[in-house]
Amino acid sequence: MKFAKTVGVIALLAASQIAQAQAWPSKSMTWIVPFAAGGPTDAMARDIADKVSKQIGQTVIVENAAGAGGTIGAAKAAKASPDGYTFLVGHMGYMGAGPALYKKLAYDPVKDFEAVFRFPDTPLVLLVGKNSLYKNAGELIAAAKAQPGKVNFGNAGVGSTSHLIAALFEAKAGIDVTPVSYKGAAPAINDLIGGQVDAMFDQSNTALPQVQGGRLNAIALTSLAPMPQQYPGVAPLAEKVLPGFEAATWYGLYAPKGTPKDIVQKMHQAYVKALADKTWTSRMANQGIQLLPEAQYTPEAFAKHTASEVERWRKVVADAKIQID
Numbered sequence: 001m002k003f004a005k006t007v008g009v010i011a012l013l014a015a016s017q018i019a020q021a022q023a024w025p026s027k028s029m030t031w032i033v034p035f036a037a038g039g040p041t042d043a044m045a046r047d048i049a050d051k052v053s054k055q056i057g058q059t060v061i062v063e064n065a066a067g068a069g070g071t072i073g074a075a076k077a078a079k080a081s082p083d084g085y086t087f088l089v090g091h092m093g094y095m096g097a098g099p100a101l102y103k104k105l106a107y108d109p110v111k112d113f114e115a116v117f118r119f120p121d122t123p124l125v126l127l128v129g130k131n132s133l134y135k136n137a138g139e140l141i142a143a144a145k146a147q148p149g150k151v152n153f154g155n156a157g158v159g160s161t162s163h164l165i166a167a168l169f170e171a172k173a174g175i176d177v178t179p180v181s182y183k184g185a186a187p188a189i190n191d192l193i194g195g196q197v198d199a200m201f202d203q204s205n206t207a208l209p210q211v212q213g214g215r216l217n218a219i220a221l222t223s224l225a226p227m228p229q230q231y232p233g234v235a236p237l238a239e240k241v242l243p244g245f246e247a248a249t250w251y252g253l254y255a256p257k258g259t260p261k262d263i264v265q266k267m268h269q270a271y272v273k274a275l276a277d278k279t280w281t282s283r284m285a286n287q288g289i290q291l292l293p294e295a296q297y298t299p300e301a302f303a304k305h306t307a308s309e310v311e312r313w314r315k316v317v318a319d320a321k322i323q324i325d
């Protein structure tokens with residue numbers, strides 16, 4: 001009798017989930033971006049949200065919940081109702097390296113989320129102020145070697161990609177730099193322009209207008225190949241200074257665990273339809289954004305990628321001895 005009741009309750013719950021998924025989306029949804037507005041994660045999220053919103057016929061509200069390298073916003077998303085109306089824009093930092101970096105993380109990137117779809121990747125660029133003494137990465141490394149701790153690097157928060165890549169650069173170059181953390185790349189870039197910090201790794205697509213506008217100088221790339229269209233004359237770090245050095249940020253959309261699979265699939269389909277717009281994808285490619293084969297954008301592939309990145313970063317963080325708490 002008790003068993004029959006339990007089965008009945010489960011059947012009711014399943015039926016209400018199906019009804020909810022069928023009616024979805026009946027109202028606007030929120031995408032949490034865990035960094036300040038105007039930075040790379042925010043820009044990428046708003047661009048993709050705009051295209052997906054047109055496909056699903058509902059507004060996507062981008063909510064900036066900044067702080068602690070993205071972990072505050074990610075924890076908020078993990079606790080949100082899994083009803084298909086709250087999503088997290090995640091990236092390599094807090095959803096890949098987070099578990100290796102933070103002893104106490106309020107969420108598990110794999111167990112607490114459904115992967116929805118992966119965004120294209122973006123390589124990074126090493127930036128300095130326009131009046132900087134460092135004309136290339138070799139000069140910056142030499143200065144940091146001569147005076148350990150003197151060169152400071154802005155970053156978007158502890159565990160952000162700008163922080164992680166600077167820490168890897170430091171480890172590979174055998175130098176000691178001073179990190180200066182902000183609540184996102186946008187405020188850090190403002191201080192780099194203002195001369196309060198000496199250098200910063202930023203996403204190559206959003207840094208481009210600052211470099212083309214003459215406000216910042218680009219002195220190295222984290223891609224293996226040069227980017228002559230976007231950054232003419234700027235050498236990859238791997239070319240001479242740090243052979244083998246390669247980094248690109250991955251991003252993607254996640255939903256709280258338990259979000260109906262049907263909703264996850266509909267979101268992914270909307271994204272794939274949006275990507276059929278070649279004017280849009282060419283614009284991204286022209287900015288140096290690395291589009292991926294379609295198979296890598298799926299929820300299944302993105303879930304696998306997230307799990308493998310969590311493992312990869314455990315090793316990278318241990319090998320490079322990156323410590324933050």
Ligand code: MLT
Nearest residue numbers: 039041156160161162185
């Ligand atoms: C990062 O460095 O993790 C991102 O650029 C942060 C941001 O989007 O502001």
